[in-house]
Amino acid sequence: MRTILRRPDFRLLFGGLLASMTAESILLLALAIWVKDLTGSNGLAGATIFAVIAPMTLAPLVGWVVDRYPRRPFFVAANVVTAALLAPLFTVHDAGDVWIVYLVAALYGLSSITLGAALSGLIREMVPVELLAEANGVLQTVRQGIRLVGPLVGAALYAALGGWALAGIGMVGFLTAAAVVTALPTPQQLPPAVRLRWPAELGAGLRHLAGEPALRRALLGYGLGSLVMGFSESLIFAYVDQGLNRDAAFVGVLVTVQGVGGLLGGLCSPTLVRRLGEVGTLAAGVAFFSPAALALAYPDLRLGFAAVLLAGVSLPLTMVGLHTLIQRRTPPSLVGRVAAATQAVVSGPQAFSIGAGALLVGFLDYRLLFALVGVATLAAGSYLWRGRHLSAPTGARPPTSPTRPTLPAPRRPVEDTDRPELPAPTDRRRRDPLRNTTSGRPGWGGRSSRMNRQIRR
Numbered sequence: 001m002r003t004i005l006r007r008p009d010f011r012l013l014f015g016g017l018l019a020s021m022t023a024e025s026i027l028l029l030a031l032a033i034w035v036k037d038l039t040g041s042n043g044l045a046g047a048t049i050f051a052v053i054a055p056m057t058l059a060p061l062v063g064w065v066v067d068r069y070p071r072r073p074f075f076v077a078a079n080v081v082t083a084a085l086l087a088p089l090f091t092v093h094d095a096g097d098v099w100i101v102y103l104v105a106a107l108y109g110l111s112s113i114t115l116g117a118a119l120s121g122l123i124r125e126m127v128p129v130e131l132l133a134e135a136n137g138v139l140q141t142v143r144q145g146i147r148l149v150g151p152l153v154g155a156a157l158y159a160a161l162g163g164w165a166l167a168g169i170g171m172v173g174f175l176t177a178a179a180v181v182t183a184l185p186t187p188q189q190l191p192p193a194v195r196l197r198w199p200a201e202l203g204a205g206l207r208h209l210a211g212e213p214a215l216r217r218a219l220l221g222y223g224l225g226s227l228v229m230g231f232s233e234s235l236i237f238a239y240v241d242q243g244l245n246r247d248a249a250f251v252g253v254l255v256t257v258q259g260v261g262g263l264l265g266g267l268c269s270p271t272l273v274r275r276l277g278e279v280g281t282l283a284a285g286v287a288f289f290s291p292a293a294l295a296l297a298y299p300d301l302r303l304g305f306a307a308v309l310l311a312g313v314s315l316p317l318t319m320v321g322l323h324t325l326i327q328r329r330t331p332p333s334l335v336g337r338v339a340a341a342t343q344a345v346v347s348g349p350q351a352f353s354i355g356a357g358a359l360l361v362g363f364l365d366y367r368l369l370f371a372l373v374g375v376a377t378l379a380a381g382s383y384l385w386r387g388r389h390l391s392a393p394t395g396a397r398p399p400t401s402p403t404r405p406t407l408p409a410p411r412r413p414v415e416d417t418d419r420p421e422l423p424a425p426t427d428r429r430r431r432d433p434l435r436n437t438t439s440g441r442p443g444w445g446g447r448s449s450r451m452n453r454q455i456r457r
Helices: 008-039 042-066 071-085 087-091 095-126 129-161 163-182 198-202 204-211 213-229 232-243 248-296 301-329 332-360 366-386 425-431 444-456
Strands: none
Touching: 008 042, 008 095, 008 129, 008 163, 042 095, 042 204, 042 332, 071 087, 071 095, 071 163, 087 095, 087 163, 095 129, 095 301, 095 332, 129 163, 129 248, 129 301, 204 213, 204 332, 213 248, 213 301, 213 332, 213 366, 232 248, 232 332, 232 366, 248 301, 248 366, 301 332
């Protein structure tokens, strides 16, 4: 990671993203807490998270818009617009204003998709291909580190200052990111791509995902794992309550341990990409979730710490492997649409699994559900691992071309050598030393030369 951090342009981008990621981490939980205080309803508070996820259905449209504009100016404008979207929160006073929080949450979710797609294209544009894994690994490491303290800081600031203050802090974070990224040098502009009709352009990202073998396998395998990985969001509370006989607040301790695992996974992810390739790293990330889930099926605190640590390692491995694969296997003009479509394809199963887990934990034993998660993620990881050859490790040497062709190139026209009545080329060279110097053809050309000499005599 030192190599990528030595680049001045990436350090500048890293500083801007640090401000915006901090704002994101602080705001997400605080909005739900704000709704809970205003209404007293846990369901309405949870609906805030759903409002953030719901705009994922617009991902193809968002990606199409992102790909139509230069990356850096668009990313700056998106951060400014995101800061402006938080301004209506200053008008929230009582339960009658909850709809404003929901509206801001939905627009914030739409902005999150836009920023993610624009960032993926911007990194692809300014970072050399061989350093993409390091760049994604650095960002995932910082994101996991912020998640350790961001939600807790946001909740503490909300309790001390209120929701309006958090809105102001969030606006400052996004405006800071915009100001810092503005100072980035303008990258070399690519030649304009051929524009298709807009219906075809909207589906170009999904068509690329379906047509590229490595991306197709990555999304199928990760989607299968995501269908059950979201169960853990609800199962962890049952594990703490029924298995460890502790208060729900102890979940915060496990989340902190998981964050430590996220830091380790982010630091190790570039090395794994170099050794296993992008699909292999994604397979390792999904497979690591399997022993973690199986260990949580047995209520033991020591196993629990090891399990959540391993689960934390798995998340950045999957993200770095998937994002790097998208950036390397996608034409620059399609990166925004492919990144947005991938986010929608991945987030859909995750949202479904979170809801399904919350429903199933009320009817089935949490240990049985954790065992199901372990088996399903192991199957998904195995499916991905069998396709690791689709993305060769970046450290692997490309195959060297042979020094001579496998089949020798014909030295004479085919029509001569294919004639059965003519002798083989080697025989002709021995039997007829006289050759047509103009055409280089033996046989009839040589006889014509002798006849011409006899006529001249």
